[in-house]
Amino acid sequence: MQEIEFVQGEVCVTTHRDKDDLLSAGLGLAGLKGALSPFADPQHPTVQELRRRAIQAGWKGIADLGPLGGYGTVYGGVSAVPGREYQAFARNPGARAPHRVLVQVPDNFDKTHRCLVVTASSGSRGIYGAMALAGAWGLPHGCAVAYTDKGAGSGYFDFSDDSGVALDGQRAKRGTALLEFEPATQQGQGIAVKHAHSGDNPEANWGWHVLQAAQFGLAMLSRAFPDQAPFTAQNTKIIATGLSNGGGAVLQAAGLDDTHLLAGVVALEPNVHTSGHGRALYDYMSEAALWLPCALVDERFAATPFARDAHGAAHAAWVTRCASLHAQGLLKATTLDAQAKEAYEHLCGTGWTDQAMAAAALSTALDLWRVIGAAYACAYLRRGADNMPCGYHYEALVDGKPGVADDATRASWWADASGIPPGNGVGLFGGTDSSADPQLTGITGLRSLWTDDDADSRALHTSVQALSARLPRKDLPMWVLHGADDGLLPTAFTSEPYVAWLRAEGRTPLYWKVPHAQHFDAFLALPGFGDRHLPLLPYGYVALDRLWAHLFQGQPWPAELSAPAAGTARGEGALRKSMLGL
Template sequence: MRDLDIVQGEVRLTAHREHDDLLSAGLGLAGLRGAPAAFADAQRPSAQELRRRAIQTSWKGIADLGPLGGYGTVYGAVAHVPGVEYHAFAKLSGAHAPHRVLLQVPDNFDHAHRCLVVTASSGSRGIYGAIALAGAWGLPRGCAVAYTDKGAGTGYFDFSDDSGVGLSGERAQRGAALLEFEPPASHGEGIAIKHAHSGDNPEADWGRHVLQAARFGLAMLDRAFPGQAPFTPQNTRIIATGLSNGGGAVLQAAGIDDQRMLAGVVALEPNVYTPGRGRALYDYATEAAIWLPCALTDARFAAVPFARDVHGQAPAAWTARGASLRERGQLSASTPPAQAAQAYERLRGAGWTDQAMATAALSVAFDLWRTLGAAYASAYLRRGAHEMPGGYRYAGTLADGKPGVADAATRAGWWADASGIPPGNGVGLFGQTDGSIDPQLAGCEQLRSLWTGDDAQARTLRASVAAVAVGLPRENLPLWVLHGADDGLLPTTFSSEPYVAWLGEHGRKPLYWKLPHAQHFDAFLALPGFGDRHLPLLPYGYAALDRLWAHLYAERPWPADLPTPAGTPRGAGPLQRGMLGLD
């Protein structure tokens, strides 16, 4: 069978019909919204139980399934889609760790319009991390859907019992099975994360991961339908789509697609770094970790969700940040309001908009900037779990918040429940705090110095970041970038806008929607007060994919330009179709 030279070990085939389908594992929309899918034995969940909960977790992590969000009524649907899945570990030449690949083949595969959707997980999520986008759109339409975790994922390795995750999602000991991630043997405790600790700088290979997943998908379609083989890019349209890191991955794939595999690309809120312009995620994430807490205490952000407590006060740690920066000589103002104003102006001068800063209050409140900085620094420097930059480390979180060994039930659920980068799900990020009033600043400054410094470590990190820069897609490739104007995690001014401008300067003609009132996390729109101000991004992604389908299969002309929908914020009530501006 062609292309199986990329596969390590077996290809696992499973059927999913009746009460266990491809799109929701039998949960349906109501079940996806509900309590976590149960494990009969919390310490030893079955492969089927883990899969069901992984699918549920992935849906909840990406889509707004809240009662006001409109999913399933205003846009989107969770159809019952029976079919089969092919799971495998694939490996790039020269890589230390594999990436997990998956093909879902619906029973209603459309043989008249042979279609393969290829996608990559958002963030650092596991293999189902793009199911709410690619699966929800492609599977009911009769497309097969190929997924990759792009060298990240939730196959955490725990040194305390020397266990990782096998192909089925169940935990196994080192040497007992082929594992999703198996770091070198080490004495002691701690937890290793594939994205941070594989030694591969996986982000530089996201495009290769996507194209390899597409090749795996074609090979598995040969296996599923041998009478119609071979499936090739010439007789099967390959549509690439992804969001966030997954969006960046499909744009990377478009930039290296020398064999013209991809028929079209739809990228939502992509983490894309354009050579010579824009800013890399590590650059503005480490900047945000230091300066945003102080800037957000400015009065202009007083009404922003997550920027104030129920009493209208900014978090004490954010106010302390201004004093700490003044002590270090980085701010000259002596009062908290003046310090906030100086921090705000500094960020404005670095390209941050008021919209991005306001929405980024959520990321500050959830400590996402420091979390991203620690993990990405380790990946860029190719460090192991016990040698992370700045003395950071991952370990189980005990009931008192201190590091320790995770219990068996927590460990067993990581593959289904975790996001791919701790903290969360009983795993904490520890180290680099002190007893000062601002205990995290020193660690954040160390992470920042890896970008701004000139020592060997900083030069190595910047070289690794340079390797993630995107390449030019081929001329006339249908390509659509959609990004929320209010994105506070991957601001458009640093990511999509420089990319789209660069394409235009080189004769490419992408479609670009900078969508009013949309931000980065659809799933957080269900939080009280937050969704009132914003619109979901997924319905626009579905609409773009619909238009691409019409172009590829119904010969509808690909537009040279398309006006951006003028949506209106949802407000305190439920989402209405007219608010999206799509009709």
């Protein structure tokens, strides 16, 4: 039996067959598309109900399951895959908080082509946050799939009743069970979340999280099939894949893989930072929070989805931001049109493209820049829930105000929450004042953490430097795919400088900059938004298919491969296969 010394506590083993499979928890594609799976007793959901809902939320957060999106007809699918799950808490050396690892072993595991897919959740999602990519591709191929939440996840700790989340997803009091996350302080107020408040700067260890998940996967395969053990990287091909933060995590893992665990890597729209190349997420995120509202007032974005209100006018708050930037001396122009144009030109000068800004209207309208900035600044500065930068804090949201969560709301967090509030009954508070632009004070503070040179700024920069990806080995097959229209992680700041750096250092990654694709496949179901774009997932599935053919069928791995020339975006009708250019 292979040792798994990094595992804390017991490994939980569950069986999922009949109407409770690995890929959809028995919901099937129709159920995944439907309303959230109910809890019979919302205050006390069962372990099975929590898992089903967490899988459903994982799918809904990543894939376009809308009626026009083509999932299950044009590409992808959701078959019933019976099997077993092995789940545990793992810990990196020196880490304060554990991370979850989960391995799904299908009953139809292909013992002839021994394959393990390893992945990390996108965003800050929980353990099922990469199901629509890694699970949807790997399980039907007869691969086992190993997941990690990479030190993030939705195991929120509530100081009001001193409770967190146990391994099975249910709430438990501090001291009564091993919890996904419990703050170091014994006393506090509001809600603490692992990504922001663990004190570990987990992003710096995402690569190690992925490699530990791969090691856990091999060990669990040996448990599942003792007659075939041991499972090792020498007799089992390990494919690493992920998207967004998960994509960045597998690229980090590729640079740390000194023992040649990984046989190939497919990264979609990765949040990857290359020291000395591109721009760090915190840099362009805090810039976007400050400048994009005004830039999007520019007339060139008048027909851009989410860039105007329901009446076709510029959002009032964004107009106010232009005035605020002028009052701060950041804009010289005195008229609104000229201020918006000046803000737009400022962002062009720092590397933003028209495509990225147009798609970023969605993130701006959803207030994602401020939300992400508050959490990441806290993680980088290793602050607790009671000491977040710029006056921010998380509390339960009751009738629009800070309060105490009820049992039903609290019980649903692990299954439903995204890993970074606000949402699901938790609010982001603070960082505001009583001015006409109330969020400006907090956003300015977040930006100053990057641009200033005080102790906090230096600490934040040190943490960001620790995120830099390292060079992978020369013989590792790698494929990076990124939407040309990505407005959250623009290609100019992420994939393009990373791929250029690899090539300058003698590596030969494949790179597809996919026309018409943006960052959020799940938002393509929104009226007007999906008309302009294509999903990225089908291209990821194709890349994984080709990597499989290389690893198991001996097909040559190309030195380069041109991106598909997709003809048009989806338009108002349903997606057709011809639109993908594959």
